[in-house]
Amino acid sequence: MTRPAAVLFDMDGTLIDSEKVWDVSLADLATRLGGVLSPRTRDLMIGSNMDNTMRMMFTDLGLELDVCAMEEGCRYLAKRTEELFHEGLPWRPGAAELLRAVREAGVPTALVTSTERALTEVALDTIGREFFDVTVCGDEVDGLNKPLPEPYLKAARLLGVDPAACVAVEDSPTGTKAAVAAGCTVLVVPCDVDVPGGERRVLRESLVGVDVALLGSLLS
Template sequence: MTRLPAAVLFDMDGTLVDSEKVWDVALHELAERAGGRLSPPARQAMIGSTMSRTMQLMRDDLGQPDRPEAPDAAWLTDRVFELFGNGLVWRPGAHELLRAVRADGLPTALVTSTGRKLVEVALDTLGRENFDVVIVGDEVDAPKPDPEPYLIAAGKLGVPITACVAIEDSPTGMASALASGAAVLAVPAELELPPTDGVHLRTSLEGVDAAFLGSLLRPVALD
């Protein structure tokens, strides 16, 4: 008998939609506004991180440790909001997988480090009806790589985290999902992902369905 996950927990940026390229545009524009240029290593370190961590990396990279965070964070949010509003491109296989999971009646959660304002506009592309729970980065005490966002999602869905599959694209997200106890499927987008114990790597979500996700779950212990 095919075993299915109790729920599927989706990251957003780079996993469901190709939004890291949108962030790339806005972050480089912000660095230029600050009179500098964002380095490739700093940009890579920002993938999957929170707004506060991103702003810290920006200040460090530009050599402007005393630069106020709030105005930059507000400008960046507004710029990404504008770019998100133009529509987001689905990652290969992501839309098909989300539809298949919903058709099979599985609970779903969106678990992202992105803040509520930007997630709300992204949901215009993703479809609010596709998620039973939405966990965002600015509404948790300990964002990714802490496991809290995934644990909260499973708790709100009323399912054990160990019976869930989390789908991620970044080392930060992988660390969060692994630490939560979920089975983890990782599909690289902007960053190469090294082989990691407990993480199932694929080049894309094409061909993935609920049965495949169920096969990633740890075997159930028999008494």
């Protein structure tokens, strides 16, 4: 049986259904800024990092891209989202079972998320730190965030594996582009937005029934 050299998991929308939480905190920030976030811009934010999200927010609301104001917006968004994260995060179907199966099989794992470290640590209280050999967060890639490949390349470097021998698990167009650009094969389980098909990506409705053997078969 072919086995992945590692499995690289996205977090929001892939392992946990946290995009619904971000919906609330982003809407609260838009209200605080005096506007309403458009559905199209909200969809574009899925899989993005905090800095890009803030630029999209201010542009969508017709606000000047003032650095101080956007930094204040980032602080508010992080604080509000952390409050909501502490209230609990629901698993995506099949995600907890897949994490356990990969860990029990001894395949190396990484969490590769656009969410910043402080919020990721809160989420890991639900997900479980023990499932990951390394974690790469959105504020740890020197601004080279998804859809650029660096988050996945960094995870592979930390694990000492070839990205081309890894399977990434993603839910968003942004994250899928990053993983494909890094050379990974991607298992895509869309959550809130559709992801187009393409090279080195396999679409599936859920993670229910996915195991190490299935992940390995994607590489062949």
